[in-house]
Amino acid sequence: MSDTTAPLTAPRVSPAQAYVSTTLREQEPAPVATRGPVLWVRRHLVGSVPQVLLTLFGIWLVYVTVPPLIKFFLIDAVWTGTNREACLPEKVGREVGACWPFVWAKLDQLIYGFYPASERWRVNVVYALGAILLLPLLIQQLPGKRLNAILFFGVYPVVAFVLLTGGNLEMQRFLIGSFSGSDLFAGAGTVQGMRVSFWIDFVVSTALVTAIAYLVSRIVAGPEAAPAAAKTTLSAFVLLGLVIFAMDIDVGLPQVETRLWGGLLVTLVIAVTGITVSLPFGILLALGRRSKLPLVKALSIIFIEFWRGVPLITVLFFATYMLPLFLPGRLTIDGLLRALVGVALFASAYMAEVVRGGLQAIPKGQYEGAMAVGLPSSLMLRLVVLPQALKLVIPGIVNNFIGLFKDTTLVLIVSIFDLLGSMRAAFTDPNWASPTTLFTGFGFAGIIYFVFCFGMSRYSMALEKRLDRAQRH
Amino acid sequence: MKRILFAAVGLLSLAGAVNAATLDEVKTRGSVNCGVSQGLPGFSSPNDKNEWGGLDVDFCRAIAAAIFNDPTKVKFSPLSAKDRFTALTSGAIDVLSRNTTWTMSRDTTLGFNFAGVIYYDGQGFLVRKSVGLKSAKELQGASICVQTGTSNELNVSDFFRANNMKNGEVIAFGTLDETVKAYESGRCDVFTADRSQLAAVRLKLTNAADHVILPETISKEPLGPLVRHGDDQWFDLVKWVYFALLNAEELGVTQKNVEEQVNSQNPDVKRLLGTDGKYGEGIGLTADWAVRIIKATGNYGEIYDRNVGPATPLGIERGLNNLWTKGGIQYGMPVR
Known part of the structure; x- marks a missing residue:
């Protein structure tokens, strides 16, 4: 600072003030270690008294937790066996830790649930396809992102659906009701008859909805906007029809009811569906909430606040036990589907608020700049606002994903066995009941959940780092 | 509800x-x-x-x-x-x-x-063999672990009243696992639940052979x-x-x-x-x-x-x- 001028101004310092050197001090030699482990330890572990105390506390904490865990899960663990006898201390003759043969014996149950053994290859194909499509999507350097995304988000769900359930939806009605006239084309009550009835209903519904969209937009927005609105509606229905048609193809696979699904399969189906649905819906809801159109805004707010205000357990319980009371007659909705819809709506509402946080952080200048160069509002959102807003809230988004992944365990209360549910059911097998079965099982489930959640967390951090490059100087 | x-x-x-x-x-x-x-x-x-x-x-x-x-x-x-x-x-x-x-x-x-x-089925009692009990009638003054909010809790006090016995202490726990852990750690001498449940719980205890289910059934x-x-x-x-x-x-x-x-x-x-x-x-x-x-x-x-x-x-x-x-x-x- 002003060291060099110190000799000149020194006399002005009053005696009451600090001592100020009038000459330059001799330079000290450089420290012995400016880098390396010794310095690191000195600086980070034993730098001061509180640091020393914290270090000691940390060592103590590691000492009381890690060795017993290693002892329980590895050293004292039993690795082979065919029933509970292998894990009983009085039979083995030593202290017994984790009972791993229990996990091996129940592994199929944990991965597939009650999915028939002869059909498990279908689940494996779905797992493999998912991994093959997802990995290149996550690695930035690989080309063909657009095709990859279409395959993963568009084609894969349909393929997975057909593979897992066996296709053949047996739908009878779409929006309006079943057409008894279809009995003329095919026998009443037959699968073929139901299919014809469904498609007649579909075509009529499509025509009706398109007409309504045309009329409404003509009244609200004027005659110029009407054809566009009708076209959008029509193409949405055509797309939906294509998806339903693809799902309904009878590929000759035996049907596997969702009642038989379980374990990791259910956990992944719910989590992946929830995650992929919640992000786009969340963005739409967040935009809707900030919209200037009062109706859109009100609907978005009501949706978000309703789903955020009720607990997920209530939603699932309601969907499973109360909904059938209101639905007419024998109409039943698949149990897993109900849970899926409940989880997806719930996650969307949460996601909307996270995204809204990002939108609010974008300065007004960005909007004004975009408008000044004449971007229409859709392009302004796509090119200017959303890329910045979403980047800001990546930690929040991934936080939601991880929370959702773990929330899937709640479906147990509506009699769907996810990974943890299958594990709990496995605990009740008297052939494996032992003092340590419970801890082994929960430990194993914990490891699986950790692998998935930690993976998501690390990927999000890598993503943040990559996208943050522009802001680093 | x-x-x-x-x-x-x-x-x-x-x-x-x-x-x-x-x-x-x-x-x-x-x-x-x-x-x-x-x-x-x-x-x-x-x-x-x-x-x-x-x-x-x-x-x-x-x-x-x-x-x-x-x-x-x-x-x-x-x-x-x-x-x-x-x-x-x-x-x-x-x-x-x-x-x-x-x-x-x-x-x-x-x-x-x-x-x-x-x-x-019916409610029974699980005790340590080392206590040397032969019958539920000898449970006078024993401390008893039970899961709270179950009919087991009510049955056990009825049983003691009906037999003019003083129960030492009924300790209730929220979940089954908690109750079992308390019994295992020695908080109480007796664990009570339905007999089929007692049999299942016994399997999870270290040294299951050290525990015995008493012959009495106190509920239907x-x-x-x-x-x-x-x-x-x-x-x-x-x-x-x-x-x-x-x-x-x-x-x-x-x-x-x-x-x-x-x-x-x-x-x-x-x-x-x-x-x-x-x-x-x-x-x-x-x-x-x-x-x-x-x-x-x-x-x-x-x-x-x-x-x-x-x-x-x-x-x-x-x-x-x-x-x-x-x-x-x-x-x-x-x-x-």
Whole structure:
């Protein structure tokens, strides 16, 4: 600072003030270690008294937790066996830790649930396809992102659906009701008859909805906007029809009811569906909430606040036990589907608020700049606002994903066995009941959940780092 | 909340009464829909082969065998205690075989019929052998671990009052696992719960052999399968599947010897196995209905021994569940 001028101004310092050197001090030699482990330890572990105390506390904490865990899960663990006898201390003759043969014996149950053994290859194909499509999507350097995304988000769900359930939806009605006239084309009550009835209903519904969209937009927005609105509606229905048609193809696979699904399969189906649905819906809801159109805004707010205000357990319980009371007659909705819809709506509402946080952080200048160069509002959102807003809230988004992944365990209360549910059911097998079965099982489930959640967390951090490059100087 | 649920269940039972002829529905569907628990050792739990096993499960298999001659034609719905009745009234399942206690309110106002008692359970006591107790009457002054909010908690104080005994201390815990841990760590001398549960809990204790279940049973928990009101034919069928299992044991008809027993000259065996008379037609099946059942699951004794009996890890003695001829109260109505 002003060291060099110190000799000149020194006399002005009053005696009451600090001592100020009038000459330059001799330079000290450089420290012995400016880098390396010794310095690191000195600086980070034993730098001061509180640091020393914290270090000691940390060592103590590691000492009381890690060795017993290693002892329980590895050293004292039993690795082979065919029933509970292998894990009983009085039979083995030593202290017994984790009972791993229990996990091996129940592994199929944990991965597939009650999915028939002869059909498990279908689940494996779905797992493999998912991994093959997802990995290149996550690695930035690989080309063909657009095709990859279409395959993963568009084609894969349909393929997975057909593979897992066996296709053949047996739908009878779409929006309006079943057409008894279809009995003329095919026998009443037959699968073929139901299919014809469904498609007649579909075509009529499509025509009706398109007409309504045309009329409404003509009244609200004027005659110029009407054809566009009708076209959008029509193409949405055509797309939906294509998806339903693809799902309904009878590929000759035996049907596997969702009642038989379980374990990791259910956990992944719910989590992946929830995650992929919640992000786009969340963005739409967040935009809707900030919209200037009062109706859109009100609907978005009501949706978000309703789903955020009720607990997920209530939603699932309601969907499973109360909904059938209101639905007419024998109409039943698949149990897993109900849970899926409940989880997806719930996650969307949460996601909307996270995204809204990002939108609010974008300065007004960005909007004004975009408008000044004449971007229409859709392009302004796509090119200017959303890329910045979403980047800001990546930690929040991934936080939601991880929370959702773990929330899937709640479906147990509506009699769907996810990974943890299958594990709990496995605990009740008297052939494996032992003092340590419970801890082994929960430990194993914990490891699986950790692998998935930690993976998501690390990927999000890598993503943040990559996208943050522009802001680093 | 409970009241609302019950009201809803009541409403549903009105609606459910309309669609009768469960047997026809089951036949067209090609399988019996059976509600079981989400996991109860010995009664319904998934085994290593990824199949449901247990006493309650085998009973549903017996029904399927009687109808289809194929015990695998059952679809099991694992139900929680809360939604089991809703599932039955709504028609999602045909029979609820889920360790459900036969009580008056369930049998009457909820709109169900109990088809029999597949297992007579009751509250018992688990103690350490080292304490040296021989009977529950000696429990004077002992501290007792019990799960809170269960009927077990009320039963135990009733028992002490009825026997003019002073209980030292009843310590209640929120969950079963907590209660067991407290007992294991020595917080109390006695752990009390239903006997089938005690047997299952004992397996999880370190050195299970050091603990013993006292002989007394202090409450009545008759567990049995139930069906909806409004379809007497189906009710009869489920009921007689149960009686067939008992009669088969009484007459010595087993899974192994059922083929030979068909040629038996014993009139009781002939009537049961359909070589004399066509009693099976009375429940909408063919005369050899019982043969199919026994071939698939064995008689009641075999089912019991396979799932909860002394040779299994649970190791529960027959006790009340023995036949009436052997000191128990299981009694199959005669096939005549």
